[in-house]
Amino acid sequence: MVTVKFIWDEEADRALSLPAYESAGAAGADIRANLADRGEITLAAGARALVPTGLRLEIPHGYEVQLRPRSGLALKHGVTLPNSPGTIDADYRGPLGVIVMNAGSEPFTVKHGERIAQMVVAPIVQARFELAETLSDTVRGAGGFGSTGRS
Template identity: 55%
Template sequence: MPDKFAAAVSVQIRRLPHGEGLDLPHYASHGAAGMDVVSAEDVTIAPGARHAVATGLAVAIPHGFEIQVRPRSGLALKHGISVPNAPGTVDSDYRGELKAILINHGDTPFPIKRGDRVAQIVLAPVVQALWDEVDTLGETERGSGGFGSTGGHGKL
């Protein structure tokens, strides 16, 4: 349900046999950036464990774009379920099954049933870098200070 004022990009999607009968990724509201994806399998993720949850879908992402796999905020807050490499990247030349790598940061096993919403995906443009190796870099006020060098937290 893309907003009529937003740009839309066509993405080919293929339902795999174990994805039959499941919802395709979709936006929950007109202003949503991410589309919910559902599990194509039943699995329980133990505390501290990770699992690549099958979605039963494969996609052909247009060149110049990626799909980012992100955690669902409700699962993260209520159950400690996240995407350990958030955001996970699906490259435009990948044609295998879309999976969501989930980790259980909670203290109890987390059951996932087929059809449960497990992650969200965002189609995003990609800009590739061309390296320009130089002997020196321009000066800035911050300089080479990093990891807390700009402050912002009383205990830093």
């Protein structure tokens, strides 16, 4: 088991829970909006906002945290994360905010304490990059988008 440490921002509502898995088999832990004024943020259709969580985190070296949309908000309201998955690096210690976008056709209000995204803790591998004279051949070759067919 990996431990991710959190601290509260000064203005955070500490009565709200830390990110939490909502079921025994959940891959993502839900994150809540933690608004300093305990109010709400209304997003017009097509608008986006940085929603604070009131948290800062320490991710173990060799891991990242990915922020992903909540499927229910996406399906029912068109609310998503435009940079999904958003990556938080292990050496970041600033405020944890979530970029939320209303891709729906109606305004959407993010309320204080509402679950707005999910976070997945994942191992990372850093690669070595090198310039080569040639690349190996494959059956696919240079075939790009849609080159392997539709079904």
